[in-house]
Amino acid sequence: MGTIINGKELAEKLQDATAVEVKELEKAGLRPGLVVLLVGENAASQTYVKNKQLAAQRIGIHSKVMRYPATISEDELLKEIEHFNQAEEFHGILVQLPLPKHIDEEKVLLAIDPIKDVDGFHPMNLGRLFAGAPHMIPCTPYGIMKMFEAYEISLAGKQAVIIGRSNIVGKPMAHLLLAENATVTIAHSKTANLPELAKKADILIVAIGQGHFVTKEFIKPGAVVIDVGMNRNEAGKLIGDVKFDEVEPIAGFITPVPRGVGPMTITMLMQQTVEACRRQKLGE
Numbered sequence: 677m678g679t680i681i682n683g684k685e686l687a688e689k690l691q692d693a694t695a696v697e698v699k700e701l702e703k704a705g706l707r708p709g710l711v712v713l714l715v716g717e718n719a720a721s722q723t724y725v726k727n728k729q730l731a732a733q734r735i736g737i738h739s740k741v742m743r744y745p746a747t748i749s750e751d752e753l754l755k756e757i758e759h760f761n762q763a764e765e766f767h768g769i770l771v772q773l774p775l776p777k778h779i780d781e782e783k784v785l786l787a788i789d790p791i792k793d794v795d796g797f798h799p800m801n802l803g804r805l806f807a808g809a810p811h812m813i814p815c816t817p818y819g820i821m822k823m824f825e826a827y828e829i830s831l832a833g834k835q836a837v838i839i840g841r842s843n844i845v846g847k848p849m850a851h852l853l854l855a856e857n858a859t860v861t862i863a864h865s866k867t868a869n870l871p872e873l874a875k876k877a878d879i880l881i882v883a884i885g886q887g888h889f890v891t892k893e894f895i896k897p898g899a900v901v902i903d904v905g906m907n908r909n910e911a912g913k914l915i916g917d918v919k920f921d922e923v924e925p926i927a928g929f930i931t932p933v934p935r936g937v938g939p940m941t942i943t944m945l946m947q948q949t950v951e952a953c954r955r956q957k958l959g960e
């Protein structure tokens with residue numbers, strides 16, 4: 677039976693430590709601030725943004741959500757970003773993805789001042805990460821690394837397979853694992869013999885966005901299985917990319933959905949907002 681990695685519990689512990697840091701900054705007259713730009717009415721995005729706000733409140737981070745109609749033009753949105761690049765009270769800017777089709781996501785991410793890019797999606801921050809000298813790190817892979825640390829899961833020399841090649845999860849995850857001396861394979865929906873490949877993994881990270889895609893046939897006994905999936909089944913229930921019930925008995929470690937990776941993503945966002953504040957105000 678696998679050890680269940682309790683992301684929620686670890687997230688709360690780390691958030692408590694960040695809250696202490698925020699109190700310390702307060703003594704120096706500083707309050708970290710995060711502004712979230714939300715375009716349109718995407719239901720999943722609304723939930724994520726609400727959870728981010730709750731975490732910010734819990735920690736004492738000043739947070740503001742700017743809501744825009746799905747019809748906002750790209751130019752208008754870019755102007756808003758420029759405004760917040762200049763706004764002293766916000767040290768972090770997050771544009772919730774996905775954006776409506778008529779807006780060029782790449783242009784928008786490029787417009788965010790890299791020093792305020794707490795999501796770590798700006799090409800400058802991705803480049804720094806890929807070069808091995810990160811500033812801001814995409815929060816989901818960063819949170820997964822914190823899980824490995826907390827559960828004392830060693831990575832050096834291990835075979836890691838990542839299913840999913842997004843800029844937000846798969847690619848940055850690969851670089852973080854590589855920096856810890858894992859041997860990394862990035863697989864995806866077009867990979868041949870995927871179950872066979874996955875079965876070689878000591879560490880299996882699944883971010884493919886298909887509910888219950890990974891079954892027991894993908895799993896090497898004792899493997900560490902990290903499920904980044906957030907899908908709704910026909911009944912509207914939140915499910916992961918991994919068929920937890922059949923994989924858990926074989927795995928060495930496994931994350932549940934919910935209460936796994938999700939709370940860690942939010943926690944790292946908060947931590948990077950505090951770091952961004954320190955960097956901008958204290959020159960650290």
Ligand code: GUN
Binds near residue numbers: 795816941
């Ligand atoms: N949409 C889904 N996940 C994320 C995330 O981590 N950050 C942003 N900005 N949008 C997302």
